[in-house]
Structure formats: C-alpha cells, structure tokens
Amino acid sequence: MSDDFSPADALAAVQAQRDKLAEQAAAPRGYHLILALTAGVLIASPFWNSFWVVAVVYVAFFLILWGLMTWYKRSKGMWINGLDHRPARRYSVTAGAIGGGGFAASLAAEWALHLHGASLVLAVIAVPTMTWLGFRWDAAYEQELRESA
Amino acid sequence: MTVTPAFDPVIHAPLRLQICALLAPVTAMEFATLRGHLDVSESVLSKHLKTLEDAGHIRIRKATSNSRVRTSASMTPEGKSAYDAHVAELRRIVGS
Numbered sequence: 439m440s441d442d443f444s445p446a447d448a449l450a451a452v453q454a455q456r457d458k459l460a461e462q463a464a465a466p467r468g469y470h471l472i473l474a475l476t477a478g479v480l481i482a483s484p485f486w487n488s489f490w491v492v493a494v495v496y497v498a499f500f501l502i503l504w505g506l507m508t509w510y511k512r513s514k515g516m517w518i519n520g521l522d523h524r525p526a527r528r529y530s531v532t533a534g535a536i537g538g539g540g541f542a543a544s545l546a547a548e549w550a551l552h553l554h555g556a557s558l559v560l561a562v563i564a565v566p567t568m569t570w571l572g573f574r575w576d577a578a579y580e581q582e583l584r585e586s587a
Numbered sequence: 588m589t590v591t592p593a594f595d596p597v598i599h600a601p602l603r604l605q606i607c608a609l610l611a612p613v614t615a616m617e618f619a620t621l622r623g624h625l626d627v628s629e630s631v632l633s634k635h636l637k638t639l640e641d642a643g644h645i646r647i648r649k650a651t652s653n654s655r656v657r658t659s660a661s662m663t664p665e666g667k668s669a670y671d672a673h674v675a676e677l678r679r680i681v682g683s
Binding site for chain 1 (some may be wrong): 599600601602603608609612614615616617619620622624627659674677678680681
C-alpha cells in the first residue's frame with residue numbers, strides 16, 4: 439500500500455471498509471427472534487403466579503442474553519453495543535423499553551391488579567414488535583455505514 | 588455534534604486509517620477479523636495496532652477462551668474523536 443495517500447483516496451478507502459462492515463454486521467439468522475422470545479417468556483412469567491418461576495426465568499433471561507452476545511461475537515468477530523449513540527439507537531432503546539416496561543406492566547397486572555392472562559397478552563405483543571425492532575436496528579446501522587464516513 | 592477538522596499524522600497512514608475506519612463504528616473487533624478485512628500479515632497488523640495504541644487511539648485486550656487467546660481492539664474516546672476530526676479534515680480538503 440502506497441504511502442502517497444491523497445485525501446480522496448483516503449476517504450474512498452474509509453468508505454470501502456465501512457461498506458464491507460455493512461455487509462457483515464447484521465445479526466445472525468434467528469438472533470432477533472430468540473432475543474424477543476426470551477423477553478416474551480420473561481414478560482409472560484408472572485402468569486404462573488409464582489415468585490420462583492419469575493426468579494428462575496429472570497436469571498435464565500440474562501444467561502441467554504450473555505449467550506446471544508457470545509454467539510454474535512464468535513460468528514462476527516466483533517461486538518457492537520446497540521445502545522451506543524448512533525441513529526440506530528432509537529430501535530434498541532425502544533426494544534429495551536418494551537422488554538423492561540412489559541415485564542413491569544406484566545408483574546403489576548398479574549400480581550397487583552389480578553388481571554390473570556394480561557402477561558400473556560403483553561408477551562404476544564412484545565415478541566413480534568421486538569423482533570421487528572431488531573431488524574430495523576440492523577437496517578439503520580447498515581444505512582449509517584453506507585451513507586458516508 | 589460539530590467536529591473540528593484536524594489532521595492526525597498517526598491515523599493518516601493508509602493501513603492505520605482503515606483500521607480506524609473499521610474500529611470506529613464498532614465496540615470491539617477481534618484481531619483475526621481485522622486481519623480478514625485488511626488482508627495483511629499478522630506482523631504488519633500488530634505493528635500498526637501498536638502504533639495506534641501507543642498514540643492512545645485504541646485499546647488492545649487479550650482474553651482467554653477455551654485455552655485460546657483472543658485479541659481484540661477497540662477505539663478509545665480520544666481515538667474516536669481524533670479519527671472523526673481527521674475524516675472531517677479529509678472531507679474539508681476534498682471539498683465534500
């Protein structure tokens with residue numbers, strides 16, 4: 439590689455690397471669905487009206503999150519924090535709010551308001567919404583990389 | 588956020604600029620992945636990573652997993668700022 443690197447060549451080289459990254463950054467197949475299903479199970483867990491069921495699912499949720507993170511790192515050889523400040527962040531923050539808010543709402547609905555079955559309804563809404571947000575995140579990140587350095 | 592254009596001679600070297608271009612949009616990238624993208628030898632990549640690390644632009648971490656050492660690199664906040672400023676300077680020069 440030449441040391442004589444004009445600014446135009448330099449910008450072209452930067453964009454070429456960003457384009458290559460854009461081709462590879464999307465989550466592995468099934469990643470978003472597994473993440474959303476895991477959150478869905480957590481949101482649905484108060485349905486069984488048992489502290490221990492919720493506690494076990496809660497711990498399992500974080501173990502599966504760790505597993506998903508490891509899967510992404512191993513398959514892609516990199517990690518991208520979805521919450522880093524960038525345009526795609528709005529999708530990850532919304533997904534996080536749906537997961538966390540859904541779980542809190544489910545606990546309140548089942549255990550405080552005694553609306554039996556509300557947690558299942560919340561989970562059924564959360565899973566496809568979170569899956570869709572995951573794909574939107576991938577698309578927004580790819581667009582960000584391709585737009586300009 | 589406004590970036591003040593500033594030329595960085597450490598970043599401007601062709602391979603180092605491309606390393607920064609790959610590291611800036613990610614949290615961390617493994618050595619092997621970087622090497623795959625850049626198509627250079629281990630020794631060449633190591634040398635340039637060390638230069639960037641010495642300048643405080645990147646951080647290199649080694650983690651052992653299944654008795655394998657995995658080396659990864661990430662940009663420091665200062666390195667990210669310097670890279671953004673350098674790219675802004677290139678664009679200013681080119682006039683885009």
